[in-house]
Amino acid sequence: MKAIVFREGSQWAVESIEKPVPGPGEALLRVIQTGVCGTDEHLLHGGFIAKFPLIPGHEMVGEVVELGPGEANAVVGDNVVVDNTVLCGKCHACREGNDLFCENFGSLGCNMPGGFAEYVVVDSSKVYPIGDLDPDVAVFAEPTACAVHGVDILNLKPASDVLIFGAGPTGLILSQLLKTAGAARVTVAAPTASKLEVATALGADHTVQVDRRNPEAASAALRDIAPRGFDAVIEATGSTAVLELAVSHTKTGGTVLVYGLAGENDTAAIKPYEVFSRELTIKGSYAQVHCLGRALFALQTGRVRTEGLITSKLNLDTFDQALANLHDSEQIKTIVSSR
Ligand SMILES: [Zn+2]
Ligand SMILES: [Zn+2]
Structure with missing residues (x-):
């Protein structure tokens, strides 16, 4: 063969x-x-x-x-x-x-x-x-299963306000799945306009274009959407600069989910004092086990759509x-x- x-x-x-x-x-x-x-x-x-x-x-x-x-x-x-x-x-x-x-x-x-x-x-x-x-x-089904695991880990409260950095297949699947799991509003931030259009078509409430060389520039637009930050922010790009930005856009008491695959030896600058004084939670999501059945169900029921x-x-x-x-x-x- x-x-x-x-x-x-x-x-x-x-x-x-x-x-x-x-x-x-x-x-x-x-x-x-x-x-x-x-x-x-x-x-x-x-x-x-x-x-x-x-x-x-x-x-x-x-x-x-x-x-x-x-x-x-x-x-x-x-x-x-x-x-x-x-x-x-x-x-x-x-x-x-x-x-x-x-x-x-x-x-x-x-x-x-x-x-x-x-x-x-x-x-x-x-x-x-x-x-x-x-x-x-x-x-x-398999990338959706990984997203199901990420959503399990995130364990959102009902009516949460969620921001996702990244509009690859993962970000676009997560943006939909999160709405079955407590997100009342989903914002997707990514560099490519055509992908943000797909995000909107698949139900994202807001999109923000990010300049890869200057991710900070997107901050003003994100502050307009959520002045006090988001209840949960998902880093689905693997970029450490984006992870740093994710922390700054997380509401006090909120959660950052590290979902993107960064280099094994990459490091990001996160202020321990900020994690302490704002009681931030940082979680990771790695691959999946036992999530494929639910992933397939989400695709069969149209809760996760794949057009585009x-x-x-x-x-x-x-x-x-x-x-x-x-x-x-x-x-x-x-x-x-x-x-
Ligand atoms: Zn994969
Ligand atoms: Zn074993």
């Missing part, structure tokens, strides 16, 4: 490799399509939890075409999305019910074979049938363009078809 393979030294190629065979409890999926994520590029350069050689792709939709021997929780012929996490169930963290921090954390497309291939083998207990949901909607999010459709042979799109600020989500 054809697959994208990442190798040591930021090398990658479209390769012809053996089609995988499902073992006991596993299902073989014929991949329909897989979303491209900024994490894929981190992985290519050895970041996050990369393990080479790697078939990347963690946001996949596929059709169950074969089951391994023994009992299986999947049905041949179903179109499904996949919870790509593989948890050991045996380590200290798993035994404490903290399996997001499993010491043997496996993740299809990150340190195990993923979806940028014609076929992928998955644990049959990790597939979620999508029925007749459009694969162009279902392909957002797919800006490019490619295939395995044009994967170079998929990587290039990650550096094009006009692009929101690139989808790679395996058919």
Whole structure:
């Protein structure tokens, strides 16, 4: 079968490799399509939890075409999305019910074979049938699951006023999901005008354009919207300058959620006195476990809409363009078809 393979030294190629065979409890999926994520590029350069050689792709939709021997929780012929996490169930963290921090954390497309291939083998207990949901909607199940986890962590009070920095797929999904979880008003701040238009179309109450080189300049507009700051501010860009700005726009007693993926050694300047005297809460949200069912439900019920999010459709042979799109600020989500 054809697959994208990442190798040591930021090398990658479209390769012809053996089609995988499902073992006991596993299902073989014929991949329909897989979303491209900024994490894929981190992985290519050895970041996050990369393990080479790697078939990347963690946001996949596929059709169950074969089951391994023994009992299986999947049905041949179903179109499904996949919870790509593989948890050991045996380590200290798993035994404490903290399996997001499993010491043997496996993740299809990150340190195990993923979806940028014609076929992928998955644990049959990790597939979620999508029925007749459009694969162009279902392909957002995994990023939506991560957003569901972030919203769980944030634990908003009803009628909260929320600001999100970032209008990538994550910011645009969060902006909608937060309204099912207590936000009475959502403001999205980001640099690209076309993405802010999508945010508005998907229900954001206010948008503010941010100049990447001078994020402070957006402050006046944000102060106009919320003079005392926002109850919760979500940093979904990975920029430390934006995180600093997020703190300054958080209402006294409010919460900052660190959602964006910053560099492992990046540091931000946050005044401990301000955290103390204004009783700010700073929280983090990392990946997800057990959120895929709710994510799919949010997509099926239209609570999270995806119109305008797919800006490019490619295939395995044009994967170079998929990587290039990650550096094009006009692009929101690139989808790679395996058919
Ligand atoms: Zn991702
Ligand atoms: Zn574990």
